[in-house]
Amino acid sequence: MKTIVSVFALLLFTAAPLSAQRTWIENTVGVGPRVGWYESTDADEGALYYGFQARLRWGSNIGLELAMDYRDNEMFSAGTIDLRRLRAEVMYIPISATVMIFVPVGSWLNPYGMAGVGWYYTITEYQLRDAGSTEIRRLLEDDSNFEPGYHFGLGIELPLTHNIALNFDARYLFLGTEIRSIRDVVNLDTETKNSDGIMFSGGLMFYL
Numbered sequence: 001m002k003t004i005v006s007v008f009a010l011l012l013f014t015a016a017p018l019s020a021q022r023t024w025i026e027n028t029v030g031v032g033p034r035v036g037w038y039e040s041t042d043a044d045e046g047a048l049y050y051g052f053q054a055r056l057r058w059g060s061n062i063g064l065e066l067a068m069d070y071r072d073n074e075m076f077s078a079g080t081i082d083l084r085r086l087r088a089e090v091m092y093i094p095i096s097a098t099v100m101i102f103v104p105v106g107s108w109l110n111p112y113g114m115a116g117v118g119w120y121y122t123i124t125e126y127q128l129r130d131a132g133s134t135e136i137r138r139l140l141e142d143d144s145n146f147e148p149g150y151h152f153g154l155g156i157e158l159p160l161t162h163n164i165a166l167n168f169d170a171r172y173l174f175l176g177t178e179i180r181s182i183r184d185v186v187n188l189d190t191e192t193k194n195s196d197g198i199m200f201s202g203g204l205m206f207y208l
Helices: 002-021 134-139 183-187
Strands: 028-040 047-058 062-081 084-102 110-127 143-159 164-175 197-207
Touching: 028 062, 028 164, 047 084, 047 197, 062 110, 084 143, 110 164
Parallel strands: none
Antiparallel strands: 028 047, 028 197, 047 062, 062 084, 084 110, 110 143, 143 164, 164 197
16 A cells, blocks of 8 residues: 555656646547555455556546456455454456546646446455354355446546546445355344445546
């Protein structure tokens, strides 16, 4: 996480001398890479993610973003058996679409709000290590499925030229992935944990 923040700070510092040359970015399309950090509210550990985004800009105020990412494993607690802590690893490959409303402050500073939906291929693997009863092992079987989700957030785009821009944003994601635990055997409840959480990202856009 500290490394990502340092890279973003360096890019922002490097961009400062170019402020006088910045121009509006509008009526165009662009693509570029992005990286970030995602952490579910119930997770023990968050995860890095990286991917690509494409943005379509209508005028100076409206945008549409399509993105595909890969998220490393998040770690969740799955309970304890015989003093052995069980864990669940959850990995995501999301595809998302986001509507963006830009509110330019001069040609060099473009804050925006956003809201969107996504489809998340989710792989959940439980680290049981031969622990527990047959019932527990059946409950905590590895699983993979597609989950719908939606998100909203705020961001800022910093044009370096009329073709290149940096962007940084924070989004809150609502995702219904169920992370089961030992307590579910007793409570008959399979919704004790989920993948709702916050994501921070930074990207480099190349516009036509």
